[in-house]
Amino acid sequence: MVTDRRTKVDFAHYIKHLVDNVFSDAKKLRIIMDNLNTHTYTSILETFEFKEAVRLISKIIFYYTPKHASWLNIVS
Structure with missing residues (x-):
């Protein structure tokens, strides 16, 4: 999903798309x-009504790359 901007709302809707459409069978x-x-759970909480946000958040776990090493190639 490509958008003109990288907003909290764009991110939250993309997560919803992944949970509900792409990986709907995943626990x-x-x-x-x-x-x-x-890229935070807060983005989801601020975008959707509480019950929907909790449903989405309960189905995802975020893992972040190191703050100052996002550009590093893991292979090298």
Whole structure:
């Protein structure tokens, strides 16, 4: 999903898309990503009504790359 901007709302809707459409059969999604300030559970809580946000958050686990090493190639 590509958007013009990288907002909290864009991120939250993308997570919802992953949970509900792409990986709807998964019990838990483990997502590895960088530390962009919108990549948080709070983005989901601020975008959706509480019950929906809790449903989405209960299905995901975020893992973040190191803050000052997001650009590093793991292979090297």
